[in-house]
Each structure stands twice: as C-alpha cells, then as structure tokens.
Amino acid sequence: MFESLWRYRHFISSSIKGDLQGRFVRSRFGGLWFILHPLAQALIFSLVLSEVLKAKLPENDTPAAYPIYLLAGMAAWTLFSDILTRSMNVFIEQAPIMKKIAFPRLCLPLIVGGSTLITHLLLLAAIFVIFIFFGHAPGLTLILLPLGILLIAALGFGLGVILGVINVFIRDTAQVMTIALQLLYWMTPIVYPINIVPEQYRFIVELNPLTPLIGLYQDALLFDRWPDPATLIWPTALGILCVAFAFVFFRRASPELLDVL
Structure with a gap:
C-alpha cells in the first residue's frame, strides 16, 4: 500500500494543485477565501467577546492579547x-x-490533507501580518509550530479516514459528526482559557487530545512559553494510533467500498 502511494506521488501532488485551483475557479478573490473565512470568524469572536463582553486573559492584560489568543x-x-x-x-x-x-484510493484523503496543509500555511502567514499590525512578535517558541501542525494533521487524517470509510456504509456518520464537532469545539479552550473552567468539569477539557495541541499554538504565538512535554504524550499516542488504525481499517474495507458506492 505504501509502495503504491509512492508510485502515485506525482498524481497526488498534481491533484493537490488541481484541488486548490478548482475550489475557487470562478471566484474573484480566489485563494484569499482560504484565509478570509477563519480570519473573519476570529474577528467576530474578538469583537463580541473582547469588546462587548469585555473578556480578558488572566495571564495577559495587553489589549491585543485576546484577539491573538x-x-x-x-x-x-x-x-x-x-x-x-x-x-x-x-x-x-x-x-x-x-x-x-x-x-490507490488512499490517495484521496492524502490529497485533501495536503491541500488543507497548504491553506493552513497561508493562513499562518496572514496571521503573522496581523501580529505585526498589533505590534506583537512571536518568540523562539515559534519553532514548535511544525510539531503542532504534524500532530493535529495526524489526528485529523486518522480520524477522517476511519470516519470516511464508515460514512460510505452508514451515511448518518457525517450528520452525527457535524454535531460532535460543534460539541468538541466548545470543549476545547479556543475562546476561553482553561483556567476559568470549574474544577469539577476541567478534567473533561483536559482529556480532550486537542487541548494541549491548541495550547501549543497559543503558547508559541502568544505567550512565548514552552509547553510541558508530558501534556503532549496523550495526543501524540492517539495520533499515531489513529493513523495506524486508519491504514489497517481502510485496507480491510477497501475491496467493498466501490460495491457500496
């Protein structure tokens, strides 16, 4: 399976390019929409929470801290x-x-994963421009970002392939995951710091494998501090397990995929 993916590496790279071009082929702004959507969402949250509700970060009183967070x-x-x-x-x-x-059918999730990684890098470049506008310069901990990207991508890819195979056989999977992702979003400290979560519920947020990965981004881009390596053991182990299981699960189910489709 890995040999076949390597033989089709040029097909994967050209398909990633075609995917990026095709998603906004008739759009005037083109690839800018990759960046504008998440930036606009973050801007709305910033305005509502930091300006209207006066949300502040306990560790940082800088006016731009919450938008950067x-x-x-x-x-x-x-x-x-x-x-x-x-x-x-x-x-x-x-x-x-x-x-x-x-x-090789496994090329498909690799293509969408590669396309998403490229748009993510463009988004990070846009965020750095905004940081300059805010007068904020990330520190040396910025070198942690590739590790965060790798772990998040592994977790998303592994779960995505597993759920993608299940979705072929059980079409309700995508609908259930839409609700599950909304719940997971609010269980992850993105719009709030983890230290404001009540003690009796904090263990739920801490069990979330995305919590230390989101925290790694926030540490690298805002707080300029090194994360506790122990906190990354759980998401790293889960990411490796998900990717390994995804390959095995896909290999077992692939002969029946076309018949069901």
Whole structure:
C-alpha cells in the first residue's frame, strides 16, 4: 500500500494543485477565501467577546492579547476540522472518479490533507501580518509550530479516514459528526482559557487530545512559553494510533467500498 502511494506521488501532488485551483475557479478573490473565512470568524469572536463582553486573559492584560489568543486557537482548530471533515466525505464525493480511474484510493484523503496543509500555511502567514499590525512578535517558541501542525494533521487524517470509510456504509456518520464537532469545539479552550473552567468539569477539557495541541499554538504565538512535554504524550499516542488504525481499517474495507458506492 505504501509502495503504491509512492508510485502515485506525482498524481497526488498534481491533484493537490488541481484541488486548490478548482475550489475557487470562478471566484474573484480566489485563494484569499482560504484565509478570509477563519480570519473573519476570529474577528467576530474578538469583537463580541473582547469588546462587548469585555473578556480578558488572566495571564495577559495587553489589549491585543485576546484577539491573538483567538487567532492562534482558531488556526489550529481550522486545520483539524478541515482535514477531518474533508477526509470524511472524500470517498463519497469522489465516487464517480473512483469507479472510472484505477489508482490507490488512499490517495484521496492524502490529497485533501495536503491541500488543507497548504491553506493552513497561508493562513499562518496572514496571521503573522496581523501580529505585526498589533505590534506583537512571536518568540523562539515559534519553532514548535511544525510539531503542532504534524500532530493535529495526524489526528485529523486518522480520524477522517476511519470516519470516511464508515460514512460510505452508514451515511448518518457525517450528520452525527457535524454535531460532535460543534460539541468538541466548545470543549476545547479556543475562546476561553482553561483556567476559568470549574474544577469539577476541567478534567473533561483536559482529556480532550486537542487541548494541549491548541495550547501549543497559543503558547508559541502568544505567550512565548514552552509547553510541558508530558501534556503532549496523550495526543501524540492517539495520533499515531489513529493513523495506524486508519491504514489497517481502510485496507480491510477497501475491496467493498466501490460495491457500496
């Protein structure tokens, strides 16, 4: 399976380019929408929570701290949710191509994952421009971002492939995950710091594997502090397990995918 993916590496890279071009082929702003959507959402949250509700970060009284905190968390969440949702739907969306062209089916989630990673890098570049506007310069901890990107992408890809296969056989999967992702979003400290969560409920947020990964982004982009390595053990182990299980699960189910589609 890995050998076949390597043989089709040029097909994957050209398909990533085609995916990026095709998503906004008739749009005047083109690829800018990759950046504008999450930035606009973060801006709305910032205005409502920091200006209207006067939300503040306990550790930082800088006026721009909360918008930067939101931007960091939203960037990490967007990477995870986009890889997960697109991988979950890719087999159904690309069913006509799968029936007409012979290629390793696992190329499809790799293509959407690669496309999402490129848009994420563009989003980070836009966020750095906004940081300059705020007069905020990330510190040396910025070198942690590749690790955060890798772990979030692994978690989103693994879960996305598993759910994508299940979604082919049980079409309710995508509908259930839409609700589950909304719940997971509010269980992750993106719009609020974890230290304001009541003690009796904090363990739920801490069990969330995205919590330390979102925190890694926030530490690197805002607080300029190094995360506790122990907190990354759980999401790293889960990401590796999800990716490994996704490959095994896909290999077992792939002979029946086309028949069901």
